[in-house]
Amino acid sequence: MGNNIILIGFKASGKTTLGRILAKRLSKYFIDTDSIIEEIYLGKNGEKATCREIYRRQGKEYFREIEKEAIGKITNSKNSIISIGGGALDDPENRDNIALMGQIVYLKEDPDILYNRIEWQDIPFFGKDKRGSFEKLFKERSRIYSDAADVEIDQKGRSVEVIADEIITKVK
DSSP: OOOOEEEOSTSSSSSHHHHHHHOOOOOOOHEEEEHHHHHHHHHHHSSOOOOHHHHHHHHHHHHHHHHHHHHTTTOOOSSSSEEEEEEEEGGGHHHHHHTTTTEEEEEOOHHHHHHHHHHTTTTTOOOOHHHHHHHHHHHHHHHHHHHOOOOEOOTTOHHHHHHHHHHHHHHH
16 A cells, blocks of 8 residues: 545535645645546547536446546555546445545545535536435445545535545545
C-alpha cells in the first residue's frame, strides 16, 4: 500500500477541490479518476469529452467500464491524493482495488447540500423523480462509503480549509 490518501464520497461532495488542496499542502501528487477517464475516452474515441458527456453519450455501463480501467491504471500510485468518482465503489472489484491503495477518507456531507449542488451543476442521472432517486442512491452509497472508509469526515458545510486541516490531523 502506498502512502496515498483516497477521497471518496457522493458526487459534488468536494473530492476534487479538497484533493487539490491536500496535495499542495502535503506535497503529494493529485490524481483525479475523472481526468483519467476522460484521457482513456480520448484515446479510444479520438475526441475530448467530460465525464458527464461520456455518461450521457455512451451510458452507464460503458462509463463504468472506463472507470474500472482508470482505477486499474492507478493501483500502484504512491505519495498521492486520489479523488475517486462517486459511483466507483458500486463495483466490488473497484472497492477491493481502492482498499489496497492507501487510507480511504469518506467526505460526508448533508444530503440537502449535496442535492442543491447537484441541481445547480446539472449533473444527470436522477430521472423524473429527482429527489426520490437522489435519496435512494444517497442511502445506498452512504452505506458503501462508510463500510469502505478508514476515516469519515463530516463536512457540515464547513470551509474546505477547515476540512483539509481535519483530514491531515486524522490520517497521520
